[in-house]
Amino acid sequence: MKVSIIGASGYTGVELLRILHNHPNVEILFLSSQTKEDISIDKIYPHLLKVYENKFVSQQKLLDAAEQTDVIFTALPHGHSLAIGKLLQATKTKLIDLGADYRFCDESIYEKWYKLEHTHKNSGAVFGLSELNYEAIKNAKILANPGCYPTASILSLYPLIKADLIDVDTIIIDAASGTTGAGRQLRLSSHFSEVFENFTAYGVTNHRHTPEIEMFLASAFSKNITITFTPHLVPMARGILTTAYAKIKNGVTLQNLNDAYKIYADKYFIRLIGQNSPATKNTRGSNFVDIGWFLDERTNRVVALAALDNLVKGASGQAVQNMNIMFNFPQETGLNFSPVYP
């Protein structure tokens, strides 16, 4: 199958390339980058020398070849994928968007949190949380790949809500991410001397992944869910850990918690580690998400933790997993590699 990537010069674009390099069914057709047209990708990313030496083309050239392309990945700032999605509606080409543009079934939430008009409503886009939305993903034309924090947060909380073990009004998610989540743009908050030996929170009470988590959980369970979400920045490149808290319902036991997570028993990329804390490093470079959980009997709270590599299961890896589902390949195709440790 033929694959093109729009916005291939960012970290998630480059990670897609790393993964697809070992996918047995994929041929890269075109890579586009707004600012790097005609430049060979290994000039921008010397680590790709001898792996990829494609020249970036214009987005127009890439789109002109849509009919020969099975799937286009977009790895763009929010707002830039909507016109592409609209355009592709008339073709048989599928779209996997790694940005936020298609994540909200209720587009007014998008418009409120992203402060942009949504110009492609009722697109029929599917939220691509691979393990929880499998059937819908199979038939998706436009696939909205989830954010990194939402993937970890939702996967760790879903079984508890599904089994009706927690009071959803008490959910608090405290999270932490490495710096690649902020991309390659030059900002003081990504400057080595500033980030090194530093730990801080950001986006407190207003991070845009908050409504994404609420939206999916609410639609899955047909109840309104409002959460408090606080992300932090860790001085490392890759990795996300979410620590979620909620009050358990009366009489809930540790056994109930253990049982609830068994719904993931047959999901290859979810590793259940019980009463242990996951560590981001155990997932680095891989598509695994590790989930651990604890019952705090003193306070009747559950503490549920999830770790993943924000560029893999939190972005490009899950995007390939979704592509596999959409094109009837086994989910693990091209993703069956070990974490890189240490």
Add this chain to the structure above:
Amino acid sequence: MKVSIIGASGYTGVELLRILHNHPNVEILFLSSQTKEDISIDKIYPHLLKVYENKFVSQQKLLDAAEQTDVIFTALPHGHSLAIGKLLQATKTKLIDLGADYRFCDESIYEKWYKLEHTHKNSGAVFGLSELNYEAIKNAKILANPGCYPTASILSLYPLIKADLIDVDTIIIDAASGTTGAGRQLRLSSHFSEVFENFTAYGVTNHRHTPEIEMFLASAFSKNITITFTPHLVPMARGILTTAYAKIKNGVTLQNLNDAYKIYADKYFIRLIGQNSPATKNTRGSNFVDIGWFLDERTNRVVALAALDNLVKGASGQAVQNMNIMFNFPQETGLNFSPVYP
């Protein structure tokens, strides 16, 4: 005044030395270390060459000189300071213990969480949270220097409870620390290759700083307080950030929160930064603790954050601050230095 340090070869001992080096009123008398007797400290810590070249003595020799010593600092694993405290009761020498042995007015809590018999009950020890316990500290004979996490946690929550703005049953503290909090012992969990580019939780639901936070808040407000506390390990050497959550009481406004923190207006080492997130790096090497707070109007929760250097305000700096209070020096004496940034 003459000062000795028992357990001077650990990180908090060495940090005491760094600070006391510029204290105008202090002369170091003896340093002891169980395993390094007769070795010059700059052989163990080459960064101290030309700063301190004292030879470690035995604990016995140090204690034999107690009568000529104004204050002894103990920087020891828990359980080891109790016999020293008992011994010093008969002298006029004051004790500042950087460990946990004297932190609990109800020693049964200590015995339960530390799984050790408390052999020096009713010692009259004072909990040394400098800004909140000033009057008691002035007259302390035995001073229990608070833990690093409790210092940050309590200072950020105290004003909210004092002003009756939050429901104390809903307090959750999510915290993160650099590696020096775990000391210089050799453990796999402190091994560079393992900790680097890694973020994980530890001690979930059972960390020993939990009862310390509860105990002080409970005794200050004469009500039972039970919290959920989750520490994480950050791949950096110094720094603690605590992120605390609680439900606000009906009708509480951001202005109420802002007003509550004004009780710290005249406390030099507390820097109030309002609706900003503190960052550990802004406090590194200094005795400052930075506190920020947010009102999450969507969920009626307050998010209160505090950052400090775990070896300074979280340990040795606060110990010197307490020494200053106990000996009638201005609190800032020897501590009036700028953070080391970047």
Add this chain to the structure above:
Amino acid sequence: MKVSIIGASGYTGVELLRILHNHPNVEILFLSSQTKEDISIDKIYPHLLKVYENKFVSQQKLLDAAEQTDVIFTALPHGHSLAIGKLLQATKTKLIDLGADYRFCDESIYEKWYKLEHTHKNSGAVFGLSELNYEAIKNAKILANPGCYPTASILSLYPLIKADLIDVDTIIIDAASGTTGAGRQLRLSSHFSEVFENFTAYGVTNHRHTPEIEMFLASAFSKNITITFTPHLVPMARGILTTAYAKIKNGVTLQNLNDAYKIYADKYFIRLIGQNSPATKNTRGSNFVDIGWFLDERTNRVVALAALDNLVKGASGQAVQNMNIMFNFPQETGLNFSPVYP
């Protein structure tokens, strides 16, 4: 083919497993570890959960199955592979030793630098620098996998000596490595708080990789070569950079240097980057070695730099490359993956 690993619980053993997981022709038979018998490897390395869940067996059990094993990798401290090599001489099983035991054709050099008697002389072992010793490797029974520093150092200097462009008496190699080179043992020099934000040299004038570099270059060119070699420790987990200096011979030009490196033109894993500095991160997780070179016209010196991942091309990756050569697979088999960046 069937593969076993002795000493599989160290970092190079685990990296072998990561790589072999995607090798299409390899089946893992046994893993042994002196101290972890009967423990499942994912208990020691949780990142391997669902990837490898083999239990460690005793070295004896592994060796008893030698006849059914095509190749045994040893990843052991020096001195421990000699008895294994002797034992396997009577079998058809091949040995790839990642340690130093078989690297010296003149065993007296080994005995002098490693202060150990060499108990398996004239073993016929082949030095496994894949790109420079291909023909001998093809027929090796015992393969001595090169050290990490020697791989980078030799590959960067060999073309210059081969083309007779430098005065070999003036070679100085200044090198730097991440911490995984020191393994997983607990030592103060691998303690996170000590290594973090630190840069230092070690083994100055007496590092054991010195004679390994000299030995190979000397035997390749039949002249005596004595070098100065200084390694440094970088606060990162993976990666080696070597910076080598030598006086050029009279009249040597940059074009001569450029031409000399063309001998690597058809070597897939060597990436020639001309007058650019290689960066360790560009090779991380991959089997590539990047080589750059400069002519310092002011001093008539060449500066030749090489970067690689010490656990891959510097150890386990080159070991698999050598296995491929020994068993007539294409060299890239199982190694054809992209670096992990960033």
Add this chain to the structure above:
Amino acid sequence: MKVSIIGASGYTGVELLRILHNHPNVEILFLSSQTKEDISIDKIYPHLLKVYENKFVSQQKLLDAAEQTDVIFTALPHGHSLAIGKLLQATKTKLIDLGADYRFCDESIYEKWYKLEHTHKNSGAVFGLSELNYEAIKNAKILANPGCYPTASILSLYPLIKADLIDVDTIIIDAASGTTGAGRQLRLSSHFSEVFENFTAYGVTNHRHTPEIEMFLASAFSKNITITFTPHLVPMARGILTTAYAKIKNGVTLQNLNDAYKIYADKYFIRLIGQNSPATKNTRGSNFVDIGWFLDERTNRVVALAALDNLVKGASGQAVQNMNIMFNFPQETGLNFSPVYP
């Protein structure tokens, strides 16, 4: 005495402030920043809250007050201090320039390497290597504070040349620095995700500190000295280590080397550690420079290493040390603090 700083919003400016905060004789008069006029410094650097809350003024306003200012520090990109130096010639105000503008007694070297016309020739500026140029510094009107690499390089090599122990034609300096040496500007080469877990060389054969080292050594010994100098970037914020190599002259012994370094015996900020490698972390935050040296008897070379904090002894600390010398304070005044370890 009254002190003003031009370019106070960069890392060396801020480090000057950290140090001067505890200098008993200094009062800060004005701070200027080209782009931050009227902004309070703690808004740019929140770590300075309660330490400095001065508003930046224009450079003009600062210079208008020159007559009331004892010394002005300039921490500016090269080329920007020359006009200031010229202007101050007519006043009694002294100038300490942390940039490169006044470092070359032969300005044509400056013009060649910095590609700028030198507009203030024959200024009488003194090169401020405190330990080696003490007498000249005492009477300096314009003080050129040395670069970070030159300070370490020169201090480690000077005794060997002075005692005539090495062949100066064979000097090679391999060096490494943390990221603060590159300042606070936003560049991809200072981006956290790019620098983290990375080690690379830069400026190979053409770094601008090369002629600075050559110039001082040549003028001190009245012989032409040409060196090869290669800097590297270490993923850490602070610290420089230089590793210098040279052939020893016939018959030179380790004892000769040891004796040579005794010329520093009474220099407080130079710590001689003999046959040990210095480590940057041992000097962090302090004005110490640690020097170790080795004789490689196999190759008749000396390996001389020096470590320092690039922002302290490599910049602002040495600037204050020079100020002390110029104004007849003891050299240690305000600089007598311990390294921050770990």
